[in-house]
């Protein structure tokens with residue numbers, strides 16, 4: 001996909017804005033299976049804080065906060081993030097969750113080595129060109145602490161919608177107004193260069209179903225510190241009563 005001009009990028013953002021406004025809470029309240037898995041991985045790694053990219057209306061950000069993580073949720077749709085913030089207040093989780101409007105085509109507004117874990121469910125496969133995806137992965141690498149964990153999911157070339165709708169080049173196809181960059185394995189491997197690629201797990205979500213990969217990769221270096229109170233130890237992430 002050629003680098004998109006501001007008009008095409010704005011059109012996709014407006015599409016997401018309209019979608020969240022017209023269908024509040026469209027992904028439901030339950031966390032994605034990918035987030036449940038990621039929380040357990042982050043927990044074992046001793047992570048305390050999570051940066052979520054493309055958080056939408058926050059089904060996963062709120063789950064992470066309920067598990068006891070401090071969450072920075074980002075998305076380029078203010079409508080989605082407003083729903084996230086409202087629900088966080090209702091659940092009493094607002095002290096643990098911040099919501100910031102951010103387009104991942106731009107550098108992350110966080111210092112180097114400042115977060116323990118990054119999560120992105122179906123964000124890396126949005127209408128991003130291959131160079132934009134590489135730059136985003138470099139940004140994730142920059143903000144993660146040594147030993148930090150990146151869990152992301154993407155629709156892949158085995159998905160039913162791969163090749164359907166309007167072709168934009170670079171394996172991006174637009175269907176029903178949503179543009180998706182379908183990943184092949186070579187792109188996953190290229191993004192893992194310099195990381196420790198822990199897992200590429202195939203799974204499905206939704207009625208279509210969407211066919212996805214869940215990728216877990218870690219940076220070399222020190223392990224993120226475990227919490228002093230031992231809250232992160234155990235078989236899985238503890239839920240905070242809300």
Ligand SMILES: C[S@@+](CC[C@H](N)C(=O)[O-])C[C@H]1O[C@@H](n2cnc3c(N)ncnc32)[C@H](O)[C@@H]1O
Nearest residue numbers: 016027054055056075076077103104121122126
């Ligand atoms: C398929 S939705 C997934 C939402 C959320 N992760 C979930 O699973 O509930 C993709 C999300 O990415 C956001 N998004 C797409 N392109 C983006 C970009 N360039 N920068 C930031 N967010 C983006 C959309 O607004 C949308 O919320």
